Amino acid sequence: MKRRLPKSLLGRKLLLIALISLLLASALQLYTFGLSADFFGRWLRSFFVFFVMIAVTVLAIIPGVNYVVARFIRK
Structure with a gap:
């Protein structure tokens, strides 16, 4: 049974x-370079x-691992 996140929660x-x-x-950026021209x-x-690293981790990797572990434990 697949569960999808509601759009408001996502x-x-x-x-x-x-x-x-x-x-x-x-x-x-402020700690490393300060307020430079670039x-x-x-x-x-x-x-x-x-953003990409955190989003992929939170929205794809962690739920994927949870799903695989849950499927493995049920068998």
């Missing part, structure tokens, strides 16, 4: 992941890297 999760990614990217470009790239 949207809430993506919004939270985006907020966490924004804070992590800002902290990393701040926005570096910040945008690091935001997308953090």
Whole structure:
């Protein structure tokens, strides 16, 4: 039996992941480089890297592992 996330729950999760990614990217860029001329470009790239990594982990890998382990235990 497949379970799908309701759109409101998925949207809430993506919004939270985006907020966490924004804070992590800002902290990393400000700590590492400060406010340099290329701040926005570096910040945008690091935001997308953090966003993709966290989203794939939370929305795909963890539920996938849970599903596989649950199927393995049932047999």
